[in-house]
Amino acid sequence: MKALRVVVGAAGVALMGVGVSLVTDVRDPLDVLVWLGGAVLLHDVLIAPFVLLVGWALVRGWARGPVRGALLVAGALTTVAVPVLLRPGKTANASVLPLDYPHNWLIAMVAVVAVAALWLGVRGYGRGRRRSDA
Secondary structure (H helix, E strand, O other), X not given: XXXXXXXXXXXXXXXXXXXXXHHOOOOOHHHHHHHHHHHHHHHHHHXXXXXXXXXXXXXXXXHHHHHHHHHHHHHHHHHHHHXXXXXXXXXXXXXXXXXXXXXXXXXXXXXXXXXXXXXXXXXXXXXXXXXXXX
């Protein structure tokens, strides 16, 4: 398990390096800093308290972790998707935003729910097997 954490940590550091290299190509880094600051504020002021409150109020016991994880991922995906989800309709240039972003966002949300349900199912199955073995 420790090896997996090291591999995942190394992958995270590598992706941060890619992000830093991409930021160096930006013409106005202040815009990026403002966007990142807004994302941190949105997460800390809205998403995280909402996830904790819903997890505390609606879910008890062993299912709380997967539900909170799914809510956190859904909130982060929605935060990133908000600009294209709220766009004012068709653009003059069809190549600017060429995809069906609301449909793709919905697919991502269904995937988050499916992974959370699978996670809950595996955890529930494992809990049931431990009880029957005892």
